Amino acid sequence: MNKNSNLYQIIYAAVMVLIVGTVLAFIYMALKPKQDANIANDKRKQILSAVHLTPANDEVIEETFNKYIVAGYLLNKDGSIADSAQNVAFDIDMKNNVKLDERDLPLFKCKLDDGSIKFIVPVYGAGLWGPIWGYVAVDDNGSDVYGAFFSHEGETPGLGAEIEKPKFQDQFKGKKLFKDGEFKPISVLKVGKSPENGEDYVDAVTGGTITSTGVNNMLKDCLTPYQAFFNKLQNIEPSK
Amino acid sequence: MLSKRNKEAFFNPLSKDNPVLVQILGICSTLAVTAKLEPAIVMGISVIAVLAISNVVISLLRKTIPTSIRIIVQLVVVAALVIIVQQVLRAYAYDVSLQLSVFIGLIITNCILMGRLEAFALSNKPWPAFLDGIGNGLGYMIILVIVAFFRELLGSGTLLNYHVIPQWCYDHGYMDNGLMILPPMALITVGCIIWVHRSRNKDLQEK
Numbered sequence: 001m002n003k004n005s006n007l008y009q010i011i012y013a014a015v016m017v018l019i020v021g022t023v024l025a026f027i028y029m030a031l032k033p034k035q036d037a038n039i040a041n042d043k044r045k046q047i048l049s050a051v052h053l054t055p056a057n058d059e060v061i062e063e064t065f066n067k068y069i070v071a072g073y074l075l076n077k078d079g080s081i082a083d084s085a086q087n088v089a090f091d092i093d094m095k096n097n098v099k100l101d102e103r104d105l106p107l108f109k110c111k112l113d114d115g116s117i118k119f120i121v122p123v124y125g126a127g128l129w130g131p132i133w134g135y136v137a138v139d140d141n142g143s144d145v146y147g148a149f150f151s152h153e154g155e156t157p158g159l160g161a162e163i164e165k166p167k168f169q170d171q172f173k174g175k176k177l178f179k180d181g182e183f184k185p186i187s188v189l190k191v192g193k194s195p196e197n198g199e200d201y202v203d204a205v206t207g208g209t210i211t212s213t214g215v216n217n218m219l220k221d222c223l224t225p226y227q228a229f230f231n232k233l234q235n236i237e238p239s240k
Numbered sequence: 241m242l243s244k245r246n247k248e249a250f251f252n253p254l255s256k257d258n259p260v261l262v263q264i265l266g267i268c269s270t271l272a273v274t275a276k277l278e279p280a281i282v283m284g285i286s287v288i289a290v291l292a293i294s295n296v297v298i299s300l301l302r303k304t305i306p307t308s309i310r311i312i313v314q315l316v317v318v319a320a321l322v323i324i325v326q327q328v329l330r331a332y333a334y335d336v337s338l339q340l341s342v343f344i345g346l347i348i349t350n351c352i353l354m355g356r357l358e359a360f361a362l363s364n365k366p367w368p369a370f371l372d373g374i375g376n377g378l379g380y381m382i383i384l385v386i387v388a389f390f391r392e393l394l395g396s397g398t399l400l401n402y403h404v405i406p407q408w409c410y411d412h413g414y415m416d417n418g419l420m421i422l423p424p425m426a427l428i429t430v431g432c433i434i435w436v437h438r439s440r441n442k443d444l445q446e447k
Contacts, residue, residue, distance in 0.1 A: 020316055
């Protein structure tokens with residue numbers, strides 16, 4: 001058969017694409033469960049690092065998570081619990097949850113070894129090159145930040161990407177969300193600047209101004225909807 | 241099995257005909273993934289795998305491929321292999337796949353692949369094509385690892401994420417060079433390697 005005839009070429013291309021497509025689809029289906037498990041475990045790891053817990057190895061991530069994260073909720077805007085079914089908070093994909101007025105408010109409740117309760121709020125925003133996200137853990141007084149974790153998709157290594165380093169994240173510990181009874185989320189400011197409204201602040205990443213501003217806006221946008229919930233926590237006696 | 245020609249196909253790309261140093265192919269990923277040693281090694285292994293297998297596949301098909309659509313056929317084969325590598329990494333080395341992000345996908349555009357498929361696999365039997373693929377992949381990986389070694393050491397003070405620069409250096413005022421992490425320094429490092437390489441291989445120097 002003539003190798004350069006149109007018919008041969010078209011059949012050749014069609015058969016090739018068909019074979020390749022089938023093989024790829026098969027591989028995708030075969031590896032999908034393993035990949036989904038990886039993604040879920042990565043999320044668990046991130047949530048745990050907000051409360052300064054690091055699973056010893058990859059096998060115990062789920063175990064550690066289930067041990068410390070005792071509950072997940074969806075909140076109403078007034079701070080009451082809308083849904084507390086298992087995994088309801090974990091299954092929220094923050095990527096699809098950005099519209100301010102109609103977003104779900106997932107929340108994780110964490111009980112540490114010493115019996116203290118922390119609440120973990122997922123945050124999601126925009127950096128310089130792509131999305132940034134994180135988890136902020138707050139004490140059960142509704143104001144003191146216990147820890148924070150941030151990650152990013154593609155911020156500049158060495159500059160904006162420094163938000164995922166402990167040096168940046170450790171600054172958040174002990175900061176307060178409430179000043180004199182007023183809700184003021186933490187700001188991220190260039191070294192040397194002071195906040196406009198007297199809120200607590202942390203130092204921005206040097207050379208990562210836009211990423212730092214992204215973190216700043218992300219904290220404002222994502223923590224403010226929880227204000228009612230934090231308010232409630234302030235008004236009740238700390239649980240023992 | 242290892243005739244003189246086959247040996248050449250395997251060993252030449254390691255130095256005399258190195259894809260990065262001499263053929264100046266695959267520079268863009270050399271700049272992108274060499275800030276740390278670990279992604280550089282994984283990238284190197286991935287390129288070796290994709291290059292060797294695609295060389296063999298194209299070499300097996302070489303008598304059937306219509307000349308006028310051969311580039312498309314090559315692209316489809318390479319693209320399929322790259323997607324497989326990406327999926328496998330995501331399933332078995334998730335952390336590394338996050339670090340490499342888009343660059344695994346960009347193996348498709350790595351000039352080394354198309355270059356070797358066109359220049360070698362289309363006109364050679366599978367076994368030499370396989371050796372050629374492994375050789376060129378290794379030649380690429382060696383450069384990646386050398387560049388990543390210096391960039392991670394000088395830029396972050398670590399190797400494979402272990403701190404190797406002792407703390408007392410920092411106490412005495414030593415600082416990691418942030419510029420090393422940025423792509424320009426990768427280009428300059430590659431330039432230095434090419435310089436050393438040419439000064440040792442006089443026959444490669446242009447008149």
